[in-house]
Amino acid sequence: MLAEILGSLSGAVSNFKYLALNPVFLIAALWILWRVWTFTIKPKLRPLNPPVLPYALPFVGHTISFLWNREELLSRGSKYFPGDAPYALFILGIKYIVLRKPEDVKAVWNDAKSFSFDDYLRAAFAGFDxxxxxxxxxxxxxxxxxxxxxxxxxxxxxxxxxxxxxxxxxxxxxxxxxxxxxxxxxxxxxxxxxxxxxxxxxxxxxxxxxxxxxxxxxxxxxxxxxxxxxxxxxxxxxxxxxxxxxxxxxxxxxxxxxxxxxxxxxxxxxxxxxxxxxxxxxxxxxxxxxxxxxxxxxxxxxxxxxxxxxxxxxxxxxxxxxxxxxxxxxxxxxxxxxxxxxxxxxxxxxxxxxxxxxxxxxxxxxxxxxxxxxxxxISHLMNKCPLxxxxxxxxxxxxxxxAMIRSCVSPTAIGNKTVKAGDRLLGPFRPMHLSSSIWGDDALDFKEKRWLKDGGIKKPRGFFxxxxxxxxxxxxxxxxxxxxxxxxxxxxxxxxxxxxxxxxxxxxxxxxxxxxxxxxxxxxxxxxxxxxxxxxxxxxxxxxxxxxxxx
Ligand code: HEM
The missing domain is CATH 1.10.630.10 (Cytochrome P450)
Structure with a gap:
């Protein structure tokens, strides 16, 4: 009996050794470890960092999804992290912190010392050779x-x-x-x-x-x-x-x-x-x-x-x-x-x-x-035609x-999350413009009436x-x-x-x-x-x- 148990144990160990040496198994194990560490353990250890939307391939991050369909990626982010706290994406090796609250976007606009647009201007010049x-x-x-x-x-x-x-x-x-x-x-x-x-x-x-x-x-x-x-x-x-x-x-x-x-x-x-x-x-x-x-x-x-x-x-x-x-x-x-x-x-x-x-x-x-x-x-059109x-x-x-897009040049905080120098901030406007918490359950419908009030036009929150x-x-x-x-x-x-x-x-x-x-x-x-x-x-x-x- 003992010999049988030892025999099957040694079989399991040699199977495990075989598996450990198998490159497919090794890669799969490392991948699982990386996923658990990055998306489960690390966010708990560093709660002040914006959590990262899980992605499948290290280094590639969200690059492909972003280039393929930006709107779809952002809506996935919103579903994965309900609420309006910032979360992070990795695109072309750079961490982008996605801001969802109008007040967070405004905080970036109001802090020209910590956030700069220079990187994007340089990139625009370079993009035009x-x-x-x-x-x-x-x-x-x-x-x-x-x-x-x-x-x-x-x-x-x-x-x-x-x-x-x-x-x-x-x-x-x-x-x-x-x-x-x-x-x-x-x-x-x-x-x-x-x-x-x-x-x-x-x-x-x-x-x-x-x-x-x-x-x-x-x-x-x-x-x-x-x-x-x-x-x-x-x-x-x-x-x-x-x-x-x-x-x-x-x-x-x-x-x-x-x-x-x-x-x-x-x-x-x-x-x-x-x-x-x-x-x-x-x-x-x-x-x-x-x-x-x-x-x-x-x-x-x-x-x-x-x-x-x-x-x-x-x-x-x-x-x-x-x-x-x-x-x-x-x-x-x-x-x-x-x-x-x-x-x-x-x-x-x-x-x-x-x-x-x-x-x-x-x-x-x-x-x-x-x-x-x-x-x-023109002035009549601009001022006297509310419809x-x-x-x-x-x-x-x-x-x-x-979207509002800036680079962080000195560490600071947005809401209750920290932002490090080198992080990029991305404040896409459309998710805010379609948010049911701001616009109501008919946020996706075209309804010009939502803007009309007492013969004039309303000024709502979160419209950029x-x-x-x-x-x-x-x-x-x-x-x-x-x-x-x-x-x-x-x-x-x-x-x-x-x-x-x-x-x-x-x-x-x-x-x-x-x-x-x-x-x-x-x-x-x-x-x-x-x-x-x-x-x-x-x-x-x-x-x-x-x-x-x-x-
Ligand atoms: C409906 C049409 C338009 C939309 C939706 C629009 C949208 C925007 C947005 C969102 C920004 C801010 C970019 C940022 O903060 O990174 C911007 C900046 C700018 N827009 Fe427009 N724009 C429109 C029409 C125009 C027109 C007609 C002109 C010129 C005749 C213009 C000239 C500019 C300039 C020069 C800036 C840069 C401002 C700066 O660097 O301080 N835009 N636009």
């Missing part, structure tokens, strides 16, 4: 020390910089000066809005927008709503900031820009160079246009917006090459265009999908037109997908479509003006409705007391290549014809 030798001077304190010329010809970073700010911060201030309400922005806005109004009908007959003629009525046409808004805003914005002379240099500038923007998502995702050749080629085409444009005598480009003019001069005084200066201009233009046309698409789509909302907005905005001259008052303002806010809430703190988007007023003007002008000028059947019976008639109406289906969002504002998964075609009576 601007060499460090070119952009490093923009991060130097007291840039006047870099200037060797005489005082008379000194650039702004020398002459107009008593606080000895870094160039990068000075430029930030100029962007605010150019884009925030005031004389400079009013002048820019007037030009920009003028171009939008003029280009709305022009692009209707463009084959890139036109999806066919209406056979049933014998008049009117079918257009791709996304492309219509996209081309009009890209064209108008290029003319407003760079002036129409850029199109004299290259009449296809807008198309080149759109070709490049279609693949520009590869930049922040650090896509491998070998798979990014299309993006490099498209970018180089644009940079070459900028270079030719900037070498024109200033008298040949008299309408260039002062911001682009100033940036170009200052960059060259800092020692940047003309090529790099052109690349920076492209980065700024990207910021101008990237989000707004997508927001325009969703705003128009939601309005047009509801017959009663279309009528309501048309009625509301008709008062913004002068009854004699048909001139549209349209409510739709705009609801669209921002549902489709803005950017334009970021906040010292980097609060300076283009937010201009973006809203672009969209509101486009919507009002189109509803006034055209009879327009979606193509296809009204399939979903869901909306409440915004004018009736709880009446239901049938609406057209709004496209779902695509999770592919998301940058800052979500894209639709499919096309949205509309049937359009000029209205017989426009006022």
């Amino acid at each position: 601007i060499p460090p030798s070119s952009y490093t001077p923009t991060f130097k304190d007291d840039p006047a020390r870099l200037w060797r010329g005489n005082h008379k010809d000194a650039p702004y970073f020398v002459k107009e910089n008593p606080a000895k700010k870094r160039y990068i911060n000075l430029q930030d201030g100029w962007m605010k000066e150019a884009l925030q309400p005031g004389k400079k922005m009013d002048a820019l806005s007037e030009i920009f809005m003028g171009h939008i109004e003029q280009l709305i009908p022009v692009y209707l007959s463009d084959p890139r927008i036109k999806a066919g003629d209406c056979k049933d009525h014998g008049q009117g046409q079918i257009v791709d709503l996304y492309n219509w808004g996209r081309y009009v805003l890209a064209d108008a914005g290029s003319r407003a900031f760079l002036s129409s002379e850029i199109l004299d240099i290259d009449p296809d500038f807008v198309q080149h820009y759109i070709d490049w923007e279609d693949v520009s998502w590869k930049i922040p995702w650090s896509y491998p160079g070998i798979l990014s050749q299309d993006m490099y080629k498209a970018r180089e085409t644009l940079v070459q246009v900028f270079m030719r444009y900037y070498t024109l005598d200033p008298t040949q480009r008299p309408n260039l917006n002062w911001l682009f003019d100033r940036m170009q001069r200052e960059h060259q005084q800092l020692g940047m090459s003309l090529h790099d200066t052109g690349t920076v201009a492209l980065i700024v233009l990207w910021g101008v265009h990237l989000n707004t046309y997508r927001m325009l698409f969703w705003t128009l789509t939601h309005i047009l999908s509801s017959p009663s909302l279309t009528i309501g907005i048309r009625e509301e905005t008709s008062c913004a037109f002068d009854s004699e001259t048909n001139i549209l008052s 349209l303002g409510a739709v705009w806010n609801e669209v921002l809430r549902l489709y803005a997908s950017s 479509p334009f970021g906040g703190g010292h980097m609060h988007c300076p283009g937010r007023t201009l973006a809203k003006q672009e969209v509101l003007l486009f919507v009002a002008r189109v509803l006034m000028k055209y009879d327009i409705e979606p193509v296809g059947e009204k399939v979903v019976r869901y909306g409440e008639d915004p004018r009736g007391e709880g009446a239901q109406e049938k609406r057209w289906k709004v496209p779902e969002v695509s999770s592919k290549h998301t940058l800052a504002t979500l894209d639709p998964k499919e096309q949205f075609l509309v049937r359009i014809k000029e209205r017989s009576s426009q006022l």
Whole structure:
């Protein structure tokens, strides 16, 4: 009996030895130990550190899930760690602390000493292949020390910089000066809005927008709503900031820009160079246009917006090459265009999908037109059209997908968790915008009414479509003006409705007391290549014809 027990024990030991030497078993055992240590024991030993969302492969962390589908990864994080305390992700070997509470995000914005955006600015320059030798001077304190010329010809970073700010911060201030309400922005806005109004009908007959003629009525046409808004805003914005002379240099500038923007998502995702050749080629085409444009005598480009003019001069005084200066201009233009046309698409789509909302907005905005001259008052649209303002806010809430992102430069605490120097902070806005604890059980539904109160618009907690703190988007007023003007002008000028059947019976008639109406289906969002504002998964075609009576 004893011999049998000893025999089976020695069999088990030799089996174990065999298993221990088996590489598959060894790897599996080490993997289990690593998982238990990292995700079970360590969080208990260090409760002040934000817990890490479990992942399967050491070193790889959450990189693949993040690149594949960021929204899905964040929703997994929220489900795994219920509540709103910070948790951590590992992406490309870096620890990212995910903030979920509006108050935590605000705490980061308010603490510019502990949290910096410099790493991301450097990464943006590097992502556009601007060499460090070119952009490093923009991060130097007291840039006047870099200037060797005489005082008379000194650039702004020398002459107009008593606080000895870094160039990068000075430029930030100029962007605010150019884009925030005031004389400079009013002048820019007037030009920009003028171009939008003029280009709305022009692009209707463009084959890139036109999806066919209406056979049933014998008049009117079918257009791709996304492309219509996209081309009009890209064209108008290029003319407003760079002036129409850029199109004299290259009449296809807008198309080149759109070709490049279609693949520009590869930049922040650090896509491998070998798979990014299309993006490099498209970018180089644009940079070459900028270079030719900037070498024109200033008298040949008299309408260039002062911001682009100033940036170009200052960059060259800092020692940047003309090529790099052109690349920076492209980065700024990207910021101008990237989000707004997508927001325009969703705003128009939601309005047009509801017959009663279309009528309501048309009625509301008709008062913004002068009854004699048909001139549209932007200030009326911005301040006296609460229903349209409510739709705009609801669209921002549902489709803005950017995040607050900073690096921690000195150890600090967020809520009851510690943050170490070198950690990155990620405050994605969309989970807050869709949180049922903030917005209620219908948080996922489009409901413009949630914004309306006593004839005005509510200011809720946790709504950050334009970021906040010292980097609060300076283009937010201009973006809203672009969209509101486009919507009002189109509803006034055209009879327009979606193509296809009204399939979903869901909306409440915004004018009736709880009446239901049938609406057209709004496209779902695509999770592919998301940058800052979500894209639709499919096309949205509309049937359009000029209205017989426009006022
Ligand atoms: C609906 C459209 C827009 C959305 C959703 C949007 C969103 C944002 C967000 C979230 C930020 C903050 C980024 C951060 O904190 O890291 C930002 C910054 C910025 N946006 Fe916008 N933006 C829009 C339109 C525009 C337009 C039209 C312009 C220019 C004409 C513009 C220019 C800028 C600039 C220059 C910054 C950087 C500010 C700084 O560094 O201080 N944006 N935007």
